[in-house]
Amino acid sequence: MTGDDSAQLRFPSVGDRAGRPNTTALLGEAFLRQGAHIAMTVAQAGFPQPRSYSLVFAHIDRERGSRLTELAARTGVTPQSMSDVVNAMIRDGYVERVPDPDDGRAKRIVLTARGEAGMAEGDRVIAALEERYAEVLGADDLETLRTLLRRIVEARF
Template structure:
């Protein structure tokens, strides 16, 4: 009989979480290796900030974080020179978090790292396997995003 640890590792949800964590760390390693120091928590901003800038509240909501926690992440990114706060041209009371030139370059390094990881997945699974994985994940994510009360029994 498998041990509790083995059962936990064999759980699909646990495996997806582990893959997410491992790939996230590989992305951070690639970006840091390209000369853009950061922490995994910074991906909460880099993964969703709009090129024209985003409000802190939108970033927090998108990352499922409190505005206070997101504010701390943004402050770290400001200190590193990746983002800055600017007045929102559509609302004088609000601020936008906007990428600096260094922030854009950091995102470019992240995108290059992701392309390399995509190539690694294709090498490992083959083109057909990679396409099947994408199809299955797309279906899973579309289903998971719906209200659980709307799912067929």
């Protein structure tokens, strides 16, 4: 890649090889940039949060809540790390722990009204990103990109 620093990959060890950035680096860069954009825009709308909160927001069952162990398993982090994130989100008013109706010994992590509002804002930002993707790529190429990414995900590397 050429141009200013903002166009450079953050993955130099797997990045540009003989003038051709590899797919892993490009996917990683796209993920980081989009995540940063979502977090910044949601924060500007009144829902400040560190990126780690996306571990919960992206994986929580919005209707029933989720057990901490489920969230940890879905995200690939340890239960202790997930507990740290959840505790911070409780302090910031995004989630709360409630008794699990299926198991009185367990707790579920559920969204508060503030958490629901923050997720609604995140949904709005993501919808705007989808529109921007369509502007940049065109509708047909965007659908091709989705199809190809789905195939990569389903291949389970």
